Amino acid sequence: MTDLANRRILVTGSAGFIGFHVARALLEQGEQVLGIDDFTPYYDPRLKEARNAQLENHPGFTLARTSIADAESFGTAWRDFRPQVVIHLAAQAGVRYSIDHPQSYIDANITGTFNLLELARHNPLDHLLAASTSSVYGANTDMPFAESQKTQNPVSLYAATKGATELIGHSYSHLFGIPATFFRFFTVYGPWGRPDMAPIKFARAILSGQPIDVYNHGDMVRDFTYIDDLVAAIIALIDAVPGTDAVPGDSLSPVAPFRKVNIGGGNPVKLGDFIDSLERAIGRPAVRNLLPMQPGDMQQTYADIGLLEALTGKRTPTSLDDGIAAFVDWYRGYNAA
């Protein structure tokens, strides 16, 4: 352990968009972090390498370049590090990609999370925190989406695998007393973001004068969450270990130290307003190519963040214009480098 070390925290998916930001924030507050990532080629691995290179500058960081779907190498890395807290962010993400590449969702999300739960079963932890998604709300139409709603109507395999990890996680939490929090993230954006998501796709197109594909003719609403707000919420939740005491509006299981928590901005934005904000930050107009709804997409997402606030205190989200401006600054700098 280095002098900086406080807790030993394992972050899966540390070279990914969210994992990188979470690991960096933990390192900056003096934690010791083991990152696990296998740099999958879902999008340009050079972006993952660039994120990872920043983490490697911290003395408290170690990387295990391995797949969580490989029980043996994952287990060796875990046992060598002996984590007290695990933040599980590795996954095959993306709604649309799951239509043509279903197997990668089963391997990373189902097998990988199962391997992780087996390790947590045999190596007790203070707290397991794992990423699920707002996509589990699927075809639900009651807005805002609250953790108390049933999530039996996924509209993509991605959502179905994430919902399955919540269920498997609950069973392990119940059977083996693993304190577990499953987050449901709502459309996260910001610097170092994912190239398969709208902000980068749109920024790239606007800067090069190409049209942007706007699905459902622009009639889409997303509860965009700025990355720094998400990271602050995740770190605050590390200490909100599910026990037996429920807070108001809690999703705490009656039989396990297990809860689900939405992490969103709580402030849904129309796709058109999001594009307007990008145009302002970039200083160029977008050419909008209006298209029909894509299979697997949800028309609207809107997070009820009452439980998050009950657990971590009232939050003031970053405004869309501020978040987009920070994203565009990063995007320009990264591509100029």
Ligand SMILES: NC(=O)c1ccc[n+]([C@@H]2O[C@H](COP(=O)([O-])OP(=O)(O)OC[C@H]3O[C@@H](n4cnc5c(N)ncnc54)[C@H](O)[C@@H]3O)[C@@H](O)[C@H]2O)c1
């Ligand atoms: N970004 C969002 O808006 C959003 C919304 C809802 C949920 N989520 C969830 O948050 C988590 C992080 O998402 P992200 O946006 O950072 O995605 P990302 O794709 O940038 O990061 C995921 C990381 O996991 C790694 N990975 C994938 N399969 C692996 C495996 N088998 N073994 C080891 N590493 C593996 C990838 O290489 C990648 O670096 C995911 O669980 C995702 O489903 C993200």
